[in-house]
Amino acid sequence: MALHAGATRQLEFDGSTEEQVLARRVFEIMTGQGALAARDALIRQSLENLAAFLAAQDNTTPEQLLPQLDAAIKANPSVFSREERDGAVIVSTSRRGLGTGRQADLRHTFAQRLYEPVKPLPIEDINNIVTTVRPPLTTVEPVQISNYWRALAGHAPIAPDIVVPTAETEDGATTTDTPDEVAPAAPAVEAAEPVEVRQPVQRPAAPQPAAVSPTTVMLSDGTPVDLKLPADQLMERFGDALRAEVAAAFSEDPLRRVVSFGSQYYSSDALPNFGKNDLRRIRDYIIEQGEPMPDVSILSDVYRERPGTNSFEVFRFGLNYRLSREKDFEFAGMERLNLWSAKGLPAIGSKRVKASDLGQFFTFEVEGFDDTEPSADGTVSHYLTGFEWEYGVLPLSEAFASILPQALVAEQRSAALRIEAPQHYTTYLCEVRFPTVNRGGWIWGLEDFFHEYLVPGTLITLTSTEQANGFTISYEEIGGVEDKLLHLEEKRNRFVFMPVTYYSAVDEDLLLSQRRYGKLRNLKPLPMNDRKKPDVLLEHVFEAMGEQLGTKEEPMYWIQFSELHLAVNVLRPMSRAYLEHLLGQDPAFYADEATVGAYYYKPAPEAVEADDAAADDEDFDDDE
Amino acid sequence: MDARNVRIGETGLEQLIQWLRQSGRPQSLEALTQQYLVILKELVRVEEEA
Numbered sequence: 001m002a003l004h005a006g007a008t009r010q011l012e013f014d015g016s017t018e019e020q021v022l023a024r025r026v027f028e029i030m031t032g033q034g035a036l037a038a039r040d041a042l043i044r045q046s047l048e049n050l051a052a053f054l055a056a057q058d059n060t061t062p063e064q065l066l067p068q069l070d071a072a073i074k075a076n077p078s079v080f081s082r083e084e085r086d087g088a089v090i091v092s093t094s095r096r097g098l099g100t101g102r103q104a105d106l107r108h109t110f111a112q113r114l115y116e117p118v119k120p121l122p123i124e125d126i127n128n129i130v131t132t133v134r135p136p137l138t139t140v141e142p143v144q145i146s147n148y149w150r151a152l153a154g155h156a157p158i159a160p161d162i163v164v165p166t167a168e169t170e171d172g173a174t175t176t177d178t179p180d181e182v183a184p185a186a187p188a189v190e191a192a193e194p195v196e197v198r199q200p201v202q203r204p205a206a207p208q209p210a211a212v213s214p215t216t217v218m219l220s221d222g223t224p225v226d227l228k229l230p231a232d233q234l235m236e237r238f239g240d241a242l243r244a245e246v247a248a249a250f251s252e253d254p255l256r257r258v259v260s261f262g263s264q265y266y267s268s269d270a271l272p273n274f275g276k277n278d279l280r281r282i283r284d285y286i287i288e289q290g291e292p293m294p295d296v297s298i299l300s301d302v303y304r305e306r307p308g309t310n311s312f313e314v315f316r317f318g319l320n321y322r323l324s325r326e327k328d329f330e331f332a333g334m335e336r337l338n339l340w341s342a343k344g345l346p347a348i349g350s351k352r353v354k355a356s357d358l359g360q361f362f363t364f365e366v367e368g369f370d371d372t373e374p375s376a377d378g379t380v381s382h383y384l385t386g387f388e389w390e391y392g393v394l395p396l397s398e399a400f401a402s403i404l405p406q407a408l409v410a411e412q413r414s415a416a417l418r419i420e421a422p423q424h425y426t427t428y429l430c431e432v433r434f435p436t437v438n439r440g441g442w443i444w445g446l447e448d449f450f451h452e453y454l455v456p457g458t459l460i461t462l463t464s465t466e467q468a469n470g471f472t473i474s475y476e477e478i479g480g481v482e483d484k485l486l487h488l489e490e491k492r493n494r495f496v497f498m499p500v501t502y503y504s505a506v507d508e509d510l511l512l513s514q515r516r517y518g519k520l521r522n523l524k525p526l527p528m529n530d531r532k533k534p535d536v537l538l539e540h541v542f543e544a545m546g547e548q549l550g551t552k553e554e555p556m557y558w559i560q561f562s563e564l565h566l567a568v569n570v571l572r573p574m575s576r577a578y579l580e581h582l583l584g585q586d587p588a589f590y591a592d593e594a595t596v597g598a599y600y601y602k603p604a605p606e607a608v609e610a611d612d613a614a615a616d617d618e619d620f621d622d623d624e
Numbered sequence: 625m626d627a628r629n630v631r632i633g634e635t636g637l638e639q640l641i642q643w644l645r646q647s648g649r650p651q652s653l654e655a656l657t658q659q660y661l662v663i664l665k666e667l668v669r670v671e672e673e674a
Contacts, residue, residue, distance in 0.1 A: 213627070214626050214627050214628070214668070215627045215668050216627050216628075217627045217628075217630040217632060217664065217668075218628075218632070219632055220632065220633070225632075227627060227661070227664055227665050227668050231658060231661050231662065231665075234661055235654075235657065235658060235661070239654075239657070242632075242657045242660070242661070243653050243654065243657045245632045245633045246633070246640075246653060246656050246657050246660055247653055248633060249632075249633035249634070249637055252633075253637075257641050258641055258644060260653075261650075263652050263653055264650040264651065264652060265644065265650060265651055265652070265653060265656055266644065266649070266650040266651070267641060267644050267645040269645075270645055310648070313649040313650060314648070314649060314650065317649075317650040
């Protein structure tokens with residue numbers, strides 16, 4: 001028997017010989033018509049059309065052929081299905097020769113698999129079984145837990161439109177409680193699964209206090225908040241937690257519908273668009289200005305957007321948010337002043353010392369060895385050390401940090417400051433580097449000011465102004481004083497005393513003068529890496545500055561703590577607390593019990609070589 | 625709405641975002657939190673009256 005291409009079953013037709021021939025012809029016509037249909041998809045045709053087609057081929061009339069054709073169809077009910085619609089007879093068959101179509105297999109659906117795993121894990125807490133699907137509209141549907149999990153956890157299944165987060169536990173609740181809308185084939189699958197074997201852990205219902213009023217909501221940490229209370233009272237009592245909840249909701253929103261910059265939030269889809277061309281223009285503008293620029297200046301100079309217009313604040317927020325996501329821009333601002341630095345802008349601060357070195361030098365600040373107190377009046381006074389004077393830096397101690405701006409955005413590295421010296425009508429562009437977890441912070445950019453007007457030992461006063469990044473620096477001026485002060489000869493990499501006339505009031509104990517601390521000349525400008533090693537540094541300072549009380553074979557050095565602190569701070573910044581900590585850690589250093597504030601250093605004995613002896617002879621003494 | 629059905633950070637968040645958009649300018653976290661409280665209070669009260 002000839003079969004239509006694609007047919008896989010040898011069909012046998014019933015009826016008389018004529019009916020069999022007719023039935024086969026009908027089948028071939030219909031499967032030819034549905035050649036591209038699935039093998040089990042129903043192909044439909046009206047009996048009238050079939051009769052007209054066959055009659056045209058047989059040179060007869062459809063009316064004559066119609067009864068024979070109908071009889072042939074009726075004689076083969078397994079191949080053809082026949083139904084009457086509005087007086088017309090519709091014949092159906094499929095390419096595989098069956099009059100019935102495909103039956104939907106509902107025994108194991110994808111949707112079912114999502115909610116009913118093959119090997120479900122035991123449930124310890126129904127609260128863990130929460131989908132992350134968010135409803136498109138906010139409805140009374142806070143907890144979306146399928147009945148499958150509810151049944152496993154021993155909770156009563158609920159109707160989909162009534163979702164209660166803490167349904168009462170029913171004893172003996174089983175999978176037979178599944179609602180009616182579950183697909184008919186589902187129970188068979190459930191029965192095959194070891195659901196009944198895995199008895200749900202019968203835990204008490206979620207701690208839902210019965211006395212909680214219907215106006216009490218629970219925060220994520222379980223704190224009850226009664227919404228009946230006035231808003232002011234709620235903010236006062238739960239403000240921090242509520243703010244954290246709102247901030248977390250926005251940050252965890254997968255659609256990122258609300259974005260933030262600093263403490264401001266706005267809808268992301270309402271922000272202006274800044275393209276690459278915009279970013280290039282902004283960057284060119286900042287570089288042209290030569291220093292970090294405020295967002296307001298960028299908007300007014302580049303975009304002619306003036307403060308006060310309706311769209312200005314949105315435009316401003318959009319600019320800040322966009323720049324914060326660009327690696328070519330760095331935020332260098334603070335609260336009330338959004339400053340932006342751009343790649344290619346000259347670096348602020350000294351080029352003679354690396355930021356990474358300074359960060360490590362000032363680590364003692366974050367390790368708890370800061371011995372300053374926060375300022376209450378916006379003013380901080382500080383004696384300049386040799387290192388600070390040399391490189392134009394100041395420590396970001398607790399005192400300075402209390403008057404300087406704080407980081408506004410996460411991972412902010414620095415903030416640009418303008419420090420004015422009113423005594424000289426000069427302003428310096430400085431930078432505060434914020435501390436990290438294991439690196440201290442500092443202020444730099446005052447190298448020119450220090451070298452021009454001050455000497456180590458000067459008491460400087462830094463005062464905040466009304467401007468967010470504006471500060472003034474001042475000192476007490478005096479008549480000129482000539483003295484020989486320590487100076488670093490960088491070309492020859494050594495310390496020397498040079499005659500200097502200075503005009504700032506100093507603490508004589510902290511002035512690096514030859515008449516007071518002649519031995520400072522013995523200090524060597526150690527490489528920065530060596531200065532980071534406390535033991536190397538202290539040993540060197542003891543040997544250079546201390547009095548040698550031992551022998552050449554067994555040397556022992558003695559020094560006053562204040563002198564040691566002064567000399568150490570020529571080579572690197574170090575607080576008194578940190579220095580005391582270091583001295584207490586190494587048994588080679590120990591306090592002189594006979595003299596308050598004096599320390600000994602007794603190095604481990606080692607063979608003295610001729611070269612060392614010669615080098616010792618070159619040391620200078622105070623008397624020189 | 626029964627307050628027990630309120631999930632902080634989810635319930636009423638859509639209204640809060642809508643309010644933020646309609647305000648026409650960026651808002652501080654403080655202002656957003658206060659408005660969120662207003663929305664939650666309204667949601668709970670609506671259910672009580674129904």
